[in-house]
Amino acid sequence: MAQIGSFALLLALALSAYSFVAGLLALLRADGRAERLGETARRAGIAAFGVVFLAAVVLVIAAFQDDFSIAYIFHHSNRDLPAPYKFATLWSGQEGSLLFWSLLLSAYGLVLRLRHKTDSRLFAHASVIIAAVQVFFLLLLNFAAHPFAIMQGSLPEDGNGLNPLLQYPEMVIHPPMLYLGYVGFTVPFAFALSALVMRYPGEKWIHITRRWTMVTWGFLTCGVFLGAHWAYSVLGWGGYWGWDPVENASLLPWLTGTAFLHSVMMQEKRGMLKVWNMWLIFATFMLSIFGTFLTRSGVVSSVHAFAQSSIGTWFVVFLTIIFLVCGVFYVMNREHLRSEHKLESLVSRESSFLFNNLLFLVACFAVLWGTLFPILSEWVQGHKITVGPPFFNRVMIPVALLLLLLTAVGPLLCWRKTSIESLKRNFLWPSLGALAIALFLMVTPVSWGPPFAMRPWREISSLYSLMAIALSALVAFTVISEFIRGGRVISHHTGQNLVASMIRLAHRNTRRYGGYIVHFGVIVIIIGFAGAAFNQDREKEMGFGDKMMIGPYTLVCRSYTQEDKPNYGSEWAIIDVFKGDRQIDTLYPERRFFKASQQMNTRPTIHSTANEDLYLVYEGQNEDSGRPIIKAHLNPLVMWIWVGVWIMIAGTVIALIPNAAAAVRVPAPVRVQAEPVGAGD
Amino acid sequence: MTLLLCSLITLAVLFYVFYLPGKLQLGPEKTRLAYLRERKEAVYENLRDLNFEYRAGKFPESDYQSMKSSLEEEAAAILAEIARLERAPEAVRGRKGVRI
Structure with a gap:
C-alpha cells in the first residue's frame, strides 16, 4: 500500500516537473512544435491530478485498514477512531495536509487545464505557474514530509490516535474549506502573473478569474468561521476568536483577498489601480503560503499548530522565490500596468474603494505584526514577547468601524x-435611521x-459596541435603500410588485446585489x-442540588x-436550566479521556438563543x-x-x-475624432 | 503485484500525455482590436449602470449629464480607434495587433 502511494507521489512530481518545463519551453519556442509540446505539458498537468488523487486515496484506505506500518497512520489514527475521523486523517497531520494541499491544487489545475480554450495562451501561462507551485509541494512531499514513510522496528498494535481537539464533526469540513481557500488563491495569482509576464492587454484575465476568486474567497470565509465555531464549541474558554497565530494566518489572506475583490472593480470599470491589484493578488497568494507555513512549520506556539518540523526553511525559500519572480516581472513590465484614468475627486466611488483597500492593508499589517512579533522579539532580544488580544483589539476595532462606515x-x-x-439625497434618511437606533439603545432601561x-x-467597550451597531444599521439602511430604489425602477417598467422587482434586480446584476447581501x-x-x-462568566463548585445564577438564568445541578x-x-454533569420559575433546558457539559492519546479534553455545552448563549464547561474536580x-x-x-456567515455564503x-440580460438599452455614443485609447502599452 | 500496478499506471499516463492524434493549434495572440472591443463593452456597461442609477434617483440631473458625457467621450474614442483599425490594411492591423 505504502509503495503504491510513494510511487504515485514520485510520478506526480515527474509529471508536474514535465508540465512546468515543457510548458515553459512551449511558450518560449516560436516554431511549429511548440503547440504539441504545450499540449503534452497541459496533459501532464491533468495526469498529475490523477496520480495525486491516487496517493490521497491510498492514504485514506491505509487509515481505514489501520495500516500502522505507515508512520503517518500510526501517529494520527487508531483502531477505534470513528470512520469520519479516519477519513479526516488525510489532513490531520503535516504530511497528509500537504498531500491534501497538493491534491486541491492539482484539482484546481485540472479545471483550469480543461477550460484552456477560453484563452489558450493565457491559460498555458497560468498552467505553467500552477505546475511550478505543484512542483514545490510535491518536492516537499517526496523529500521532506513523506506521508508514506514506513515505521521502523516492530509493528505497533494500535496507533497514537487523532488529536482529541480535532475529534469534532466540524473538523471534518473546516480544514478542507480553509485549504480550498488557501489553495484557490493560486489560480488568480497564476492568471495575474501570466497577464504581467505576457503583457496581456486589457482586463479579461480578471473576468476569467472573477468567479475563481469569489469561490476561493467564499471557501476561505467558511473556513475561517468554521474554525471560529470549532474554537467556540471545543476549546471551552467561552470565546470564538483569540487572535491565535494560526487563526491570524487564515485571516491575513482573507483581508488582502477581500481588498482585491473590491479594488479589482476599479480596474474593470475604470482601468485604474492595476499595479495595486497585481500586488494585492501576489500578496494574497504569498500570505496563503505563509499561512500554511505558520500552521505546519511549528514556528509559532498555537493551539492550532499541529506540527513541529523543519519544513519551515523550504517555505521561506519558496516565498523568497515567489517574491523575486513577481518583483522581476513587475520591474520588467511595469509600464504595462499604467493606469488609464486618474482619481478625480476624494468624494467618489473610486476613493471609497481606495480607502477601503488602505484600511484592509492596515488591518493586514497589524495582524501580521502582532503574529510575528514574538518571533521577531526572540531574534532581537533572545526571549519571546507575546502580543495578546488587547493589542489586536486596540488596532482592529477602530479599523473595523471605519471599514463599516465605508461599507455604508x-x-x-x-x-x-x-x-x-x-x-x-443618498445619506439623509439612512443616517437619521442609524442615529435613531443609537439613541434608542442609549435611552433604554438597564433592566x-x-x-x-x-x-x-x-x-470604551460599550462605546465601540454602540458605534458598531449604529454603523451596522447605517449599512443595513443603505443596502435596503439600494434594493428599494432599483426595485422601483424595475417595477415601473414591468408592472411587477416591489419584491419580485427586487429579485429581478438582483438577477440582473448578481455581483453587485450579491455583494450587498x-x-x-x-x-x-x-x-x-x-x-x-x-x-459575563461565573465559576462554582456544584454538588447535587446546588444552584448558580448568571444573567436571567438559574442553573441547578441534578447529577x-x-x-x-x-x-x-x-x-458529564446534568444541569437543569431555569429562566424565572420555568425550566427551559437541560445541559450536559462533558469531559472526555481519549484512550489512544491519553489526553483529557472538555466538551462545552451551549443553550443558544438570538439574544444570548449560555455556555457551560465542566472543568473537572477541585483537588482538595x-x-x-x-x-x-x-x-x-x-x-x-453564525447567522451572518450563512447570509454571507448566500450573498456569495x-x-x-x-x-x-440587461433590459435597458444604451444609445450609441457620438463618434468623435479622438486620441488612441490607453491600453497597458 | 505492486510492480505490475505501478507499471500499468505509468504506461497509461505516458499514453495519455504523449499520444496526440490530430492537428493542434493554440489560439491567436490577443490583438489591440480585441482589447478595444472589451473596453467598449466595459464602457457600455458603465453607461447602463449610470442610466439605471439615475433612474433610481441616486443623483441629480446635472451630475448625470456630466458623468454621461464623460463616459460617452470615452466610448467614442474607443469606437473611433476600432473603426480606424478595422479600416486599416491587414498588414498594419497585424503589426499593431501583436503584443500591444
Whole structure:
C-alpha cells in the first residue's frame, strides 16, 4: 500500500516537473512544435491530478485498514477512531495536509487545464505557474514530509490516535474549506502573473478569474468561521476568536483577498489601480503560503499548530522565490500596468474603494505584526514577547468601524465624483435611521439587558459596541435603500410588485446585489461581535442540588454520570436550566479521556438563543474537596455571528450566478475624432 | 503485484500525455482590436449602470449629464480607434495587433 502511494507521489512530481518545463519551453519556442509540446505539458498537468488523487486515496484506505506500518497512520489514527475521523486523517497531520494541499491544487489545475480554450495562451501561462507551485509541494512531499514513510522496528498494535481537539464533526469540513481557500488563491495569482509576464492587454484575465476568486474567497470565509465555531464549541474558554497565530494566518489572506475583490472593480470599470491589484493578488497568494507555513512549520506556539518540523526553511525559500519572480516581472513590465484614468475627486466611488483597500492593508499589517512579533522579539532580544488580544483589539476595532462606515458610504457614492446634492439625497434618511437606533439603545432601561441599555460614556467597550451597531444599521439602511430604489425602477417598467422587482434586480446584476447581501451578512456578524462587550462568566463548585445564577438564568445541578466508549471515556454533569420559575433546558457539559492519546479534553455545552448563549464547561474536580467545578459563560448575540456567515455564503452564491440580460438599452455614443485609447502599452 | 500496478499506471499516463492524434493549434495572440472591443463593452456597461442609477434617483440631473458625457467621450474614442483599425490594411492591423 505504502509503495503504491510513494510511487504515485514520485510520478506526480515527474509529471508536474514535465508540465512546468515543457510548458515553459512551449511558450518560449516560436516554431511549429511548440503547440504539441504545450499540449503534452497541459496533459501532464491533468495526469498529475490523477496520480495525486491516487496517493490521497491510498492514504485514506491505509487509515481505514489501520495500516500502522505507515508512520503517518500510526501517529494520527487508531483502531477505534470513528470512520469520519479516519477519513479526516488525510489532513490531520503535516504530511497528509500537504498531500491534501497538493491534491486541491492539482484539482484546481485540472479545471483550469480543461477550460484552456477560453484563452489558450493565457491559460498555458497560468498552467505553467500552477505546475511550478505543484512542483514545490510535491518536492516537499517526496523529500521532506513523506506521508508514506514506513515505521521502523516492530509493528505497533494500535496507533497514537487523532488529536482529541480535532475529534469534532466540524473538523471534518473546516480544514478542507480553509485549504480550498488557501489553495484557490493560486489560480488568480497564476492568471495575474501570466497577464504581467505576457503583457496581456486589457482586463479579461480578471473576468476569467472573477468567479475563481469569489469561490476561493467564499471557501476561505467558511473556513475561517468554521474554525471560529470549532474554537467556540471545543476549546471551552467561552470565546470564538483569540487572535491565535494560526487563526491570524487564515485571516491575513482573507483581508488582502477581500481588498482585491473590491479594488479589482476599479480596474474593470475604470482601468485604474492595476499595479495595486497585481500586488494585492501576489500578496494574497504569498500570505496563503505563509499561512500554511505558520500552521505546519511549528514556528509559532498555537493551539492550532499541529506540527513541529523543519519544513519551515523550504517555505521561506519558496516565498523568497515567489517574491523575486513577481518583483522581476513587475520591474520588467511595469509600464504595462499604467493606469488609464486618474482619481478625480476624494468624494467618489473610486476613493471609497481606495480607502477601503488602505484600511484592509492596515488591518493586514497589524495582524501580521502582532503574529510575528514574538518571533521577531526572540531574534532581537533572545526571549519571546507575546502580543495578546488587547493589542489586536486596540488596532482592529477602530479599523473595523471605519471599514463599516465605508461599507455604508461606498455604494452610494458616484463613480468619478459625487456632488453635495447627491450626498444629501443618498445619506439623509439612512443616517437619521442609524442615529435613531443609537439613541434608542442609549435611552433604554438597564433592566432590558444587553444589547440594550448601552452607556457609552461609562466604558470604551460599550462605546465601540454602540458605534458598531449604529454603523451596522447605517449599512443595513443603505443596502435596503439600494434594493428599494432599483426595485422601483424595475417595477415601473414591468408592472411587477416591489419584491419580485427586487429579485429581478438582483438577477440582473448578481455581483453587485450579491455583494450587498454579503455586506448585510457582515453587519449581522459585526452585531454579534459587538455583543462580546457584555460577556459575563461565573465559576462554582456544584454538588447535587446546588444552584448558580448568571444573567436571567438559574442553573441547578441534578447529577453527574460517566460512560465508557471504545475511543474515549467520559464524565458529564446534568444541569437543569431555569429562566424565572420555568425550566427551559437541560445541559450536559462533558469531559472526555481519549484512550489512544491519553489526553483529557472538555466538551462545552451551549443553550443558544438570538439574544444570548449560555455556555457551560465542566472543568473537572477541585483537588482538595473533590467537588465538580462548573464554569458558566453568558455571551450575548453570538448566534448572530453564525447567522451572518450563512447570509454571507448566500450573498456569495448569488454573486456567482450569471447575470440575466440587461433590459435597458444604451444609445450609441457620438463618434468623435479622438486620441488612441490607453491600453497597458 | 505492486510492480505490475505501478507499471500499468505509468504506461497509461505516458499514453495519455504523449499520444496526440490530430492537428493542434493554440489560439491567436490577443490583438489591440480585441482589447478595444472589451473596453467598449466595459464602457457600455458603465453607461447602463449610470442610466439605471439615475433612474433610481441616486443623483441629480446635472451630475448625470456630466458623468454621461464623460463616459460617452470615452466610448467614442474607443469606437473611433476600432473603426480606424478595422479600416486599416491587414498588414498594419497585424503589426499593431501583436503584443500591444
